[in-house]
Amino acid sequence: MSTESNADATNDRATNEAQTDESEPDGPTTAEREPQTEAASDAYGPDDGLLVLQNVTKRFGGLTAVDDLSFAVEEGEILGFIGPNGAGKSTTFNCVTGVYPPTAGTVHYDGEDVTGTAAHGMVKRGLARTFQSFRPLEDRSVLDNVALALTPDRLFSLSGFRGGLREQARAICERVGLGDRTELSPSELPHAGLLRLELARALATDPDLLLIDEPFAGLSGGEVEDVSGLLTELREEGLTLVVVDHNMRGLLSLIDRAIVIRFGSKLASGTPEEIRANEEVQEAYLGGGL
Ligand SMILES: Nc1ncnc2c1ncn2[C@@H]1O[C@H](COP(=O)(O)OP(=O)(O)OP(=O)(O)O)[C@@H](O)[C@H]1O
Numbered sequence: 001m002s003t004e005s006n007a008d009a010t011n012d013r014a015t016n017e018a019q020t021d022e023s024e025p026d027g028p029t030t031a032e033r034e035p036q037t038e039a040a041s042d043a044y045g046p047d048d049g050l051l052v053l054q055n056v057t058k059r060f061g062g063l064t065a066v067d068d069l070s071f072a073v074e075e076g077e078i079l080g081f082i083g084p085n086g087a088g089k090s091t092t093f094n095c096v097t098g099v100y101p102p103t104a105g106t107v108h109y110d111g112e113d114v115t116g117t118a119a120h121g122m123v124k125r126g127l128a129r130t131f132q133s134f135r136p137l138e139d140r141s142v143l144d145n146v147a148l149a150l151t152p153d154r155l156f157s158l159s160g161f162r163g164g165l166r167e168q169a170r171a172i173c174e175r176v177g178l179g180d181r182t183e184l185s186p187s188e189l190p191h192a193g194l195l196r197l198e199l200a201r202a203l204a205t206d207p208d209l210l211l212i213d214e215p216f217a218g219l220s221g222g223e224v225e226d227v228s229g230l231l232t233e234l235r236e237e238g239l240t241l242v243v244v245d246h247n248m249r250g251l252l253s254l255i256d257r258a259i260v261i262r263f264g265s266k267l268a269s270g271t272p273e274e275i276r277a278n279e280e281v282q283e284a285y286l287g288g289g290l
Contacts, residue, residue, distance in 0.1 A: 143173060176200045
């Protein structure tokens with residue numbers, strides 16, 4: 001979820017809003033009406049998934065970045081959360097992970113209303129997140145970076161680790177394929193290694209649900225396969241995963257289901273094959289990225 005093209009996205013949205021205003025006397029166009037129909041058919045209860053968003057809206061001044069968005073993340077699935085640049089992906093998950101509260105709507109996690117819960121509270125509940133722009137401590141080793149992210153106050157259940165923090169950190173490094181690089185500085189890792197370190201730091205908080213931001217950006221084809229394999233293993237070990245991306249590269253063979261958003265609203269949801277075949281999705285991407 002890079003920010004480079006946010007200005008363009010804002011312009012696009014402004015253009016879209018201007019078009020909406022112009023079309024008001026004649027009512028919305030078909031293209032505008034259909035995403036609303038998809039949204040209107042959504043009705044989720046608090047227990048419909050591990051994470052449930054109900055009618056979440058986020059406004060920044062006059063800009064509606066997330067617009068009455070509802071969806072559920074089912075326990076044990078790998079969900080793709082997809083949308084063009086500026087669609088509102090980061091904002092949606094900033095509302096969920098406690099960066100800021102939604103303007104309206106509710107968020108339930110594990111059946112409890114967590115709307116507006118601060119970031120550390122969401123981590124304690126079992127929600128972890130990786131960022132596309134990695135932020136490791138450069139003056140610490142790979143191992144120390146993971147050890148510092150450990151949360152000893154939670155029962156450490158991943159693979160039943162026991163022992164001290166460094167042993168736990170070492171086990172997590174091995175889990176993500178960094179077992180032979182624990183003493184390196186993060187700056188000595190290639191891009192794919194930094195992604196593994198980011199995953200390790202997230203796993204150190206012992207999450208039940210992991211939000212992963214654009215894991216395939218900057219990876220070669222072989223690295224995409226390796227990372228997909230790792231994510232699939234993590235799911236098999238009990239994690240629920242949401243992979244956020246602005247395109248489908250590498251996602252098709254990984255995810256069980258996808259939700260596509262545009263202009264902050266849900267455009268489509270379904271299996272990867274259904275998403276690919278969806279004409280509105282193809283139109284939103286103008287043939288690029290899918
Ligand atoms: N803090 C903020 N203040 C004002 N506007 C914001 C803020 N954060 C995001 N926006 C705007 O909200 C809209 C959605 O942005 P967001 O970053 O959520 O999109 P995205 O789907 O994650 O895009 P990308 O894939 O490019 O990262 C954009 O128009 C963006 O400029």
